[in-house]
Amino acid sequence: MPFVLWSLLLAAVLPLIWAGVSKAGTRYDNGRPREWAGRLAGYRQRANWAQQNAWEALPAWTAAVVAAWLMKxxxxxxxxxxxxxxxxxxxxxxxxxxxxxxxxSLAWLVGMLAGLYLFLRAGGVIGL
Known part of the structure; x- marks a missing residue:
């Protein structure tokens, strides 16, 4: 299977990794997870934010991969x-x-540009 398809799985697993970082070494409240996450601070809070951003990036990346795949x-x-x-x-x-x-922010931009590149290739806008 091409790496581009594996990247979909990797992109879907990344939020789970950041969630694990945010919860590691703490007493997690599964009954009120959002309330619990709202009380996080420091690196745990930032790991939770990284999780949220990773979920947000997943649909755009998936769409870019699908478009590129369908357009060969x-x-x-x-x-x-x-x-x-x-x-x-x-x-x-x-x-x-x-x-x-x-x-x-630079890393975020690079990731977004990778997805944009696939869309532009799929649309025939660029040929590189």
């Missing part, structure tokens, strides 16, 4: 974009947890 963008181009996206999203979460806002 070359596999090598899709795999390269997927590698950039996955690395950018991992970096985004790590930088979120580490409280490196400017670098985190």
């Amino acid at each position: 963008v070359p596999e090598a181009a899709m795999n390269a974009a997927a590698a950039v996206f996955v690395l950018a999203r991992v970096a985004h979460g790590l930088l979120y947890v580490a409280d490196k806002a400017s670098l985190r």
Whole structure:
């Protein structure tokens, strides 16, 4: 299976990893999870925010992959974009947890540009 399709699974697992970071070493309240998360602070709070952002990025990435796949963008181009996206999203979460806002924003932008690239390739706008 091409890496671009595996990237969908990886992108869906990333929010779960950040959720785990936010909950690790604390007494998690499964009865009131949103209330519990609202009381988080420090790196745990930022990990929860990274989780939320990772969920938000998933639909756009999925749409970009589907569009590229349906329009038969070359596999090598899709795999390269997927590698950039996955690395950018991992970096985004790590930088979120580490409280490196400017670098985190750069990682977010790189991930979004990877999805945009797939859309533009699917639309025939660019051929690189």
